[in-house]
Amino acid sequence: MTESINSRCGYVAVVGRPNVGKSTLINHVLGQKLAITSRKPQTTRHNMLGIKTEGAVQAIYIDTPGLHAGGQTALNRYMNRSALTALRDIDVCVFVVDRMRWTEEDEMVYERIKDLRCPLIVAVNKSDRLEDKLDMLEHLQWLQDKLPQAEIVPISALHQHNLDTLEQLIGERLPENEHFYPEDQITDRSSRFLAAELVREKIMRQLGAELPYQMTVEIEEFKHEGRILHIHALILVEREGQKKILIGDKGERIKLIGQEARKDMETLFDNKVMLNLWVKVKKGWSDDERALRSLGYQD
Known part of the structure; x- marks a missing residue:
């Protein structure tokens, strides 16, 4: 140090x-x-x-x-x-x-x-x-x-x-201490976590009162190919009707969510991003302790 x-x-x-x-x-x-x-x-x-x-x-x-x-x-x-x-x-x-x-x-x-x-x-x-x-x-x-x-x-x-x-x-x-982290480190969270959060933010900003609390995002693929970062994100909801709301008429809403999330990802990761979003129904995930742990909600 x-x-x-x-x-x-x-x-x-x-x-x-x-x-x-x-x-x-x-x-x-x-x-x-x-x-x-x-x-x-x-x-x-x-x-x-x-x-x-x-x-x-x-x-x-x-x-x-x-x-x-x-x-x-x-x-x-x-x-x-x-x-x-x-x-x-x-x-x-x-x-x-x-x-x-x-x-x-x-x-x-x-x-x-x-x-x-x-x-x-x-x-x-x-x-x-x-x-x-x-x-x-x-x-x-x-x-x-x-x-x-x-x-x-x-x-x-x-x-x-x-x-x-x-x-x-x-x-x-703050107490007198040697620094715990390198000078250029800004968070303890992984890039995959930050990518999932950006998708979730855009959904929360787009949608009404109920759906955002019964929705979560999981990153299934995060890999560099040449100068492009490929990110595949799975959005989990609890009911079929929520899936329809999220996708929107002719896929317009999910397309807008993807566009806005991709812009923020390119700024954060300083890279060109190809973002693919999928929506899947997983009933009861938000009240299932085991499901929460598998989705990264761990103490």
Whole structure:
């Protein structure tokens, strides 16, 4: 290792309720898209590391599924377990909340993190949208009273407002350590995993409320042939009607999903991509522990 003992390195769990902006925040901090995003809650299903090395500081961000009430299916229970697992042995916790709102699910996250022994930072997202600064100050004071041990930072993940302040606070609170990962490594996840997530993102952005939660993506082939990267992705749904919705009239919807996913893949992998998508019905996969494990949903 070339780092001096003055170098800092550690794990930063980014937690919060579903759809509060955790993945958007991590993507902007990293300066590139790793975590998928959509306006639908529970877009993130797995813990994923995003690694940022800047000078002597290496911050290893853990993007977690949103903690949510209820655990009706095996998939819901898996996501809650994944989010809670990320809180073990972390060095800094960033709790993302939404400007003036405090929901039942925010309270649920608060109950999980209030007794953590590591430094806690509350990132108040979308704070740039507030017109009434007095209301904002009152809400920040309310948060400070509720979490007296925390540092409160108003940010906008989408517009990158105040992210430098947030990163500085995180860096100062990481322990002195040699770096755990090479300087140029940006994630712990495989290219196959990232490809599957990009396809899933495009589906979530295209489709209505129900289908995205009963759908998953599996990469069956990922290989280079000359200058072209060939990727074959299998999309699993639970019912025949969902398959028809996903394919769309004359295959138009699946074609659009493929086009959008391929563009992002070419940017991420810096390669020309040939992407083939198939849709298959696998009844009950989201509530079958064995099926989930075979699809990569493992603690």
